[in-house]
Amino acid sequence: MCLAVPMKIVEIRADGKGVAELEGSRHIVDLSLVSxxxxxxxxxxxxxxxxxxxxxxxxxxTLALFAEIVQSAAEDKVAQ
Amino acid sequence: xxxxxxxxxxxxxGGRLTRELIENEIVTRFGSGPLRGLPxxxxxxxxxxxxxxxxxxxxxxxxxxxxxxxxxxxxxxxVNDLSVCGGEPKWLSLALIIEEGxxxxxxxxxxxxxxxxxxxxxxxxxxxxxxxxxxxQGDGLYVNTAGIGLALPCFALGQERICxxxxxxxxxxxADHGMAVMSARQNMDFINGxxxxxxxxxxxxxxxxxxxxxxxxxxxxxxxxxxxxxxEIVEGREIGxxxxxxxxxxxxxxxxxxxxxxxDPLARGVRGxxxxxxxxxxxxxxxxxxxxxxxxRGGGVPGRRDPRxxxxxxxxxxxxxxxxxxxxxxxxxxxxxxxxxRRHSAMHELSIAQALVEQVETAATKEHASRxxxxxxxxxxxxxxxxxxxxSLFPLVAEGTVADGAELVVEPVAARVTCxxxxxxxxxxxxxxxxxxxxxREVELSAGRELTIKTVELEIDER
Amino acid sequence: MNYIDAFRDPxxxxxxxxxxxxxxxxxxxxxxxVHIMEVCGSHTMAIGRYGIRELLxxxxxxxxxxxxxxxxxxxxxxxxAIALAGQGAIxxxxxxxxxxxxxxxxxxxxxxxxxxxxVCYSPSAAVEIAQSHPDRxxxxxxxxxxxxxxxxxxxxxxxxxxxxxxxSLLTAFKLVPPALHALLADKEIKIDAYLCPAxxxxxxxxxxxxxxxxxxxxxxxxxxxEPLDILYGVHGILGxxxxxEARVDNQYAxxxxxxxxxxxxxxxxxxxxxxxxxxxxxxxxxxxxxxLRPAFAAYDAERKFGTPVRVGRQHAGCRCGDVIKGKLRPTxxxxxxxxxxxxxxxxxxxVSAEGTCAAYFKYTLRxxxxxxxx
Numbered sequence: 001m002c003l004a005v006p007m008k009i010v011e012i013r014a015d016g017k018g019v020a021e022l023e024g025s026r027h028i029v030d031l032s033l034v035s036x037x038x039x040x041x042x043x044x045x046x047x048x049x050x051x052x053x054x055x056x057x058x059x060x061x062t063l064a065l066f067a068e069i070v071q072s073a074a075e076d077k078v079a080q
Numbered sequence: 081x082x083x084x085x086x087x088x089x090x091x092x093x094g095g096r097l098t099r100e101l102i103e104n105e106i107v108t109r110f111g112s113g114p115l116r117g118l119p120x121x122x123x124x125x126x127x128x129x130x131x132x133x134x135x136x137x138x139x140x141x142x143x144x145x146x147x148x149x150x151x152x153x154x155x156x157x158x159v160n161d162l163s164v165c166g167g168e169p170k171w172l173s174l175a176l177i178i179e180e181g182x183x184x185x186x187x188x189x190x191x192x193x194x195x196x197x198x199x200x201x202x203x204x205x206x207x208x209x210x211x212x213x214x215x216x217q218g219d220g221l222y223v224n225t226a227g228i229g230l231a232l233p234c235f236a237l238g239q240e241r242i243c244x245x246x247x248x249x250x251x252x253x254x255a256d257h258g259m260a261v262m263s264a265r266q267n268m269d270f271i272n273g274x275x276x277x278x279x280x281x282x283x284x285x286x287x288x289x290x291x292x293x294x295x296x297x298x299x300x301x302x303x304x305x306x307x308x309x310x311x312e313i314v315e316g317r318e319i320g321x322x323x324x325x326x327x328x329x330x331x332x333x334x335x336x337x338x339x340x341x342x343x344d345p346l347a348r349g350v351r352g353x354x355x356x357x358x359x360x361x362x363x364x365x366x367x368x369x370x371x372x373x374x375x376x377r378g379g380g381v382p383g384r385r386d387p388r389x390x391x392x393x394x395x396x397x398x399x400x401x402x403x404x405x406x407x408x409x410x411x412x413x414x415x416x417x418x419x420x421x422r423r424h425s426a427m428h429e430l431s432i433a434q435a436l437v438e439q440v441e442t443a444a445t446k447e448h449a450s451r452x453x454x455x456x457x458x459x460x461x462x463x464x465x466x467x468x469x470x471x472s473l474f475p476l477v478a479e480g481t482v483a484d485g486a487e488l489v490v491e492p493v494a495a496r497v498t499c500x501x502x503x504x505x506x507x508x509x510x511x512x513x514x515x516x517x518x519x520x521r522e523v524e525l526s527a528g529r530e531l532t533i534k535t536v537e538l539e540i541d542e543r
Numbered sequence: 544m545n546y547i548d549a550f551r552d553p554x555x556x557x558x559x560x561x562x563x564x565x566x567x568x569x570x571x572x573x574x575x576x577v578h579i580m581e582v583c584g585s586h587t588m589a590i591g592r593y594g595i596r597e598l599l600x601x602x603x604x605x606x607x608x609x610x611x612x613x614x615x616x617x618x619x620x621x622x623x624a625i626a627l628a629g630q631g632a633i634x635x636x637x638x639x640x641x642x643x644x645x646x647x648x649x650x651x652x653x654x655x656x657x658x659x660x661x662v663c664y665s666p667s668a669a670v671e672i673a674q675s676h677p678d679r680x681x682x683x684x685x686x687x688x689x690x691x692x693x694x695x696x697x698x699x700x701x702x703x704x705x706x707x708x709x710x711s712l713l714t715a716f717k718l719v720p721p722a723l724h725a726l727l728a729d730k731e732i733k734i735d736a737y738l739c740p741a742x743x744x745x746x747x748x749x750x751x752x753x754x755x756x757x758x759x760x761x762x763x764x765x766x767x768x769e770p771l772d773i774l775y776g777v778h779g780i781l782g783x784x785x786x787x788e789a790r791v792d793n794q795y796a797x798x799x800x801x802x803x804x805x806x807x808x809x810x811x812x813x814x815x816x817x818x819x820x821x822x823x824x825x826x827x828x829x830x831x832x833x834x835l836r837p838a839f840a841a842y843d844a845e846r847k848f849g850t851p852v853r854v855g856r857q858h859a860g861c862r863c864g865d866v867i868k869g870k871l872r873p874t875x876x877x878x879x880x881x882x883x884x885x886x887x888x889x890x891x892x893x894v895s896a897e898g899t900c901a902a903y904f905k906y907t908l909r910x911x912x913x914x915x916x917x
Contacts, residue, residue: 003342003585003768004690004742006546019271022339023332023545026271030667033693033807042546044745044798045340047637048665049694051807052745052798059546059797066555066771073558339547341664342588342896 004046006054009039020045087182092212101210105187109195114171114206122206124171130231132167134158138223143186145264147256147276148351150223151193156278156351157302158227159201163285164298164354166237167229169201174208174225179218190221201280203227234292234438241296242313242357248321251284252277252353253331254306255338255345262348263337274334279352289434290477294359301355307346309355432465432531433473437483440536444482449538452478452486456535460493462528467492495528546797550769559774560598566781567600576602577784578733579777580726580869582719583688583740584611584897585768591902593770595777603781606869607902609722609822610740612687612715613639613895614867617821619855620686620715621645626850627682627713628658635669636684638662639896644888646855666694670701673710682844685712690742692716692833693807696814699835699842713844714834715852717820719743720751721831725822727759732869736762736780741772741795746811748803749793760789767795814839821854823891824864863890866899873903880904 007020007027018031020043030049031037043050090097102118114122138154155172162169174194178187198205259274281300288295301309310321323346330338330345338345440452455474459467467490474488498505499515500522508514508528514521570577581587587607590596596605609615622645628634634650641650641660654660659679663669669683685695695712702710719740726732739752744765752763762783766776772795779792793799811833820832835843845851857863860878865871873879878889885901888894893901 003340005339023336024272025274025333025336027340028269030694030697032697033804033810035806044742046690046742047694048667049697051690051693051742052800052804054546055797062775062794062797063549066552066775069558069562070554073561342585344592 004044004051006042007045008042009037012037012039018043018050020050085183085185087178087180087184087187087212089180089212089214092178092210098210105184105191106208106210109191110174110205110208113204115208119207122171122173124206124228127230129233132162132165132229132231133226134161134165134229135226136161136224138225139219140261141219142261142264143190143220145276146260146273148278149190149193150221151190152197152276152278153351154223154225155194155197155201155203156280157300158225159203160281160300160351160354162227162229163280163282164300164356165229166232166235166285166295166298168232169203169227169229169282171204171206171228172198172225173227174205174223176208176210177218177222177224178210178212179220180212180215182220187221197280201282232289234289235295236293237295237297239297239313242319243296243359244319246296246357246359248310248323248355248357249288250301250306250329250350250353250355251281251287252350253329253334254350255343255348256331256334257302257351258305258348259334259337259343259345262341262343270333270337272333274331274337277350277352281352281354284354284356286434288356288358290437291358295356296359297357298354300353301350303349305346305348305350306355307344313357433470433477436470436474436533437477437481439533440478440483440486441481443536444538447538447540449482449540451539452483453537453539454487454489454535455483455533455537456489456491458491458493458530458532458534460528460530461495462525463531465531491534493527493530496526497523498526499523547769550767550771552771555771556598556774559771559778563598563603563774563778563781564600566778566785567603569785570781571600571602575784576604577781578604578606578735579738579780580606580608580734580736581738581740582608582610582723583743583768584614584895585742586610586738586740586766586773587899587902588897589768589770589773591906593773594906595770595773598774599777603777605738605777606734607866607899608726608869609825609867611867611892611895611897611899612691612717613643614863614891614898615717615722615822615824616643616686616715616891617823617852617855618645618857619821619853620713621649622647622855623845623850623852624650624682624684624713625653625658627844627848628653628660630848631659632680632682632848633659633661633672633676634682634684635661635663635666635672637664637686639894640684640686642888642894643891644858644894646857666698667701669698669710670705670707673702673707674705677709679709680848681710683710683712684715686715686717688717688719688740688743689746689811690740692815693746693810696810699814699839700810702842708841711842711844711847712835713852714832715820716815716833717822718817718831718833720747720754721828722822722825723752723755725825725828725831726868727755727761729868734761734869735784736764738773738776738780739763739765741765741767741798744793744795744799744803746804746807748801749791749799750801751803752791756789756791762789762792764792765795765799767798822867823857824867858889861890863892863900866892873900874907876900 005022007022009018010021011019016031018029018037019026020029029045034043034050034053036053037043037050042054044052044054091101092098114124136158138150138157140150140153143150158172159169256274256277260276263270263273299309314320334345440455444452459465471488471490478484478486494507496505497508497515499518499520501520502515502518504515504517505526506516508516515523587610590605599605621643624634625645625648641662643649650660661672666683669681673681683698687695698710698712723737727734749765755761756763762780764776764779766772776794779794783790814835815833816836817830818832818834819827819829821827840846862871862876866873879900883889883893885893885904892898895901
């Protein structure tokens with residue numbers, strides 16, 4: 001199953017594994033499959049492994065697009 | 081304490097070692113009350129009311145998990161079953177099946193938890209049994225319980241009474257227990273992971289008592305969670321239940337693990353909260369007000385509700401006696417709380433306010449009174465009741481009843497003792513009980529524990 | 544910032560539903576119906592859980608394809624696992640395998656009969672179990688698509704580093720792109736567009752879908768698993784269809800890169816090589832699976848114990864194969880919810896955590912189960 005959740009890296013241990021956090025809960029994840037895993041970076045975690053890093057700029061851009069859609073809908077409504 | 085570090089088969093053999101285990105582990109914790117002297121069965125006072133009787137077994141793995149252990153579960157599970165049936169939990173049996181090799185330290189911790197939970201819930205472990213099975217034939221420890229409670233007359237519970245317009249309440253967060261046990265079992269090694277919410281729901285039950293017959297149904301959502309409870313309600317019936325996803329209460333750690341595992345928290349066990357289905361006053365639902373009324377695992381204090389229209393459209397409401405009405409006084413002496421049955425740490429002013437209103441209503445009905453003018457109660461210094469809380473709660477609980485608007489007068493009663501050493505009878509400090517004359521602690525309490533209704537003033541219409 | 548809740552905002556969802564409705568009307572005006580196939584079990588479940596199907600216009604159909612690795616596993620695989628347990632091996636597996644029906648039995652019944660079957664969240668548990676039981680063999684049931692393949696194959700990595708030899712994999716790894724190809728080539732299945740998986744794509748990259756867009760002229764949109772991601776994906780697909788375009792559009796760019804994850808791909812290539820694979824309902828698809836390279840034969844349970852996985856037998860009335868291909872809606876299966884339920888599953892689609900039938904059963908209203916619904 002491909003279910004994976006974005007979790008923030010809050011610690012990188014001496015053995016290379018990371019401690020990732022979601023809603024205050026922390027879990028140890030294997031970081032060997034991703035590049036650029038640093039403190040504060042979000043990773044997608046599947047079965048205890050980080051399979052990719054989350055590009056926050058892209059995420060914010062997508063959310064901005066969504067916000068625009070809601071905004072223009074509100075404007076359309078006002079204009080009616 | 082036992083010389084051995086782990087439980088042996090011989091500890092279940094019925095001989096000397098069995099005696100030792102029982103003396104060291106059971107009698108030390110539960111040996112007062114019906115278990116004193118270790119009779120084969122407990123002799124209990126028959127209350128002359130209907131009883132609620134439940135049975136339960138506990139096989140959780142691991143035995144100890146974040147937030148609790150199998151001992152907590154055993155007491156809370158049994159107490160909660162009695163509570164959601166509308167009962168006041170009183171007595172438990174405790175049967176243990178111990179696997180050879182269980183460390184005494186673990187057994188001790190679990191039994192300490194049973195003791196603490198029983199005390200907190202105000203129930204007595206009245207009888208029990210221990211057996212030991214060979215290594216590999218048990219999962220460390222299995223616990224079986226039976227529980228007895230007194231049926232509370234205010235409830236008329238029945239799942240078939242649930243109908244359109246009713247509301248579903250839950251007084252805690254979803255899935256904490258289920259997720260805590262699962263993450264412990266799978267060695268998922270969370271830091272700040274889910275914590276079991278194991279606890280007693282009797283305060284929720286106390287809080288919904290004021291709704292009396294409007295409460296249709298209660299259940300503690302253990303296996304299968306809230307989803308199982310709600311599905312059971314609609315099974316085979318022409319009704320549906322609408323839940324708002326945003327309103328589902330979730331603790332952050334539970335939510336995190338549920339997201340990671342793709343698990344629906346609605347389907348996982350809850351052990352410290354209960355669901356109740358009830359018909360709100362005023363008809364088609366005011367969930368906010370209801371939520372306030374039963375907020376918090378501790379039963380909570382009812383929040384401020386909007387003033388409701390009075391059910392009775394009576395007089396001018398300003399307290400004056402209208403012509404044609406005869407004011408009558410009735411003195412009703414009633415012992416609100418039998419000291420023998422009073423719970424220690426579980427006593428709560430809300431329950432007392434409810435009991436008080438009930439007693440007053442009974443008196444008013446008997447006299448065909450149209451309303452209650454004043455209630456005078458005596459509150460002893462050692463009754464454990466906070467008079468201030470009671471004073472502020474009473475009008476909220478009385479709202480909508482015949483006692484609505486009644487004045488509550490609290491007369492404090494000082495603690496008094498008779499000294500066995502010097503024979504003097506005098507007042508004593510409630511915090512430090514002793515003879516004022518000679519200082520001896522060998523005293524008998526002659527006053528101060530009461531919680532009684534002294535007078536109820538009623539207004540009775542002339543007919 | 545919690546990147547989960549932001550993608551579940553109902554206000555945004557409402558707008559997407561409105562926009563998609565407009566697109567649906569435009570398509571209806573051209574007399575067109577659109578069949579979108581999603582090929583990931585996590586999409587199937589999310590679509591069910593958030594009620595997405597019910598929000599789409601009548602002429603836009605979301606079809607579930609072979610997105611669940613458990614569901615496309617042949618019953619013979621379960622038979623082989625049971626046989627290994629019978630020989631004394633400890634089976635370590637992800638949870639949803641344990642009730643999947645084999646030809647005769649399943650792992651739950653195997654466990655009740657004394658088989659040592661243990662459920663793990665993480666594949667690393669297999670190595671730990673092997674280390675605590677040096678006198679027993681541990682076999683990990685290694686099924687999955689590309690997302691899961693990477694963590695699972697790390698078992699071999701860990702075992703090699705720790706010098707653990709009593710662990711092995713019973714492999715049934717499958718690759719998504721060959722299946723997409725096989726489905727498009729099947730004339731009986733109508734697919735107008737693919738909603739491409741989120742995390743498989745994170746591994747293989749969005750460029751992996753270029754051949755389908757080019758050769759079959761189907762839009763391929765990569766979308767995440769959150770409800771807004773899915774709606775955004777459907778909106779993107781319909782936009783292409785209206786303009787008669789067929790492109791690969793990566794709408795999950797926050798996680799998916801055009802070339803995928805090179806480290807993950809390297810880990811796969813290090814230990815695995817292409818192999819033919821049997822897909823329940825579809826049959827053998829050449830080079831659609833992965834097997835352990837000969838150098839690692841010691842970690843391949845089939846070779847280690849000499850127990851090849853054979854093709855098994857399905858229950859006579861089971862229609863999972865057609866459901867997996869998107870030819871049959873679960874609600875149209877005669878056994879659905881009557882004989883075949885999550886408690887008593889006839890086929891894997893009903894029992895797997897991401898099975899199409901399981902999703903329909905769980906998230907459809909009672910009344911709609913009997914033949915109605917989309």
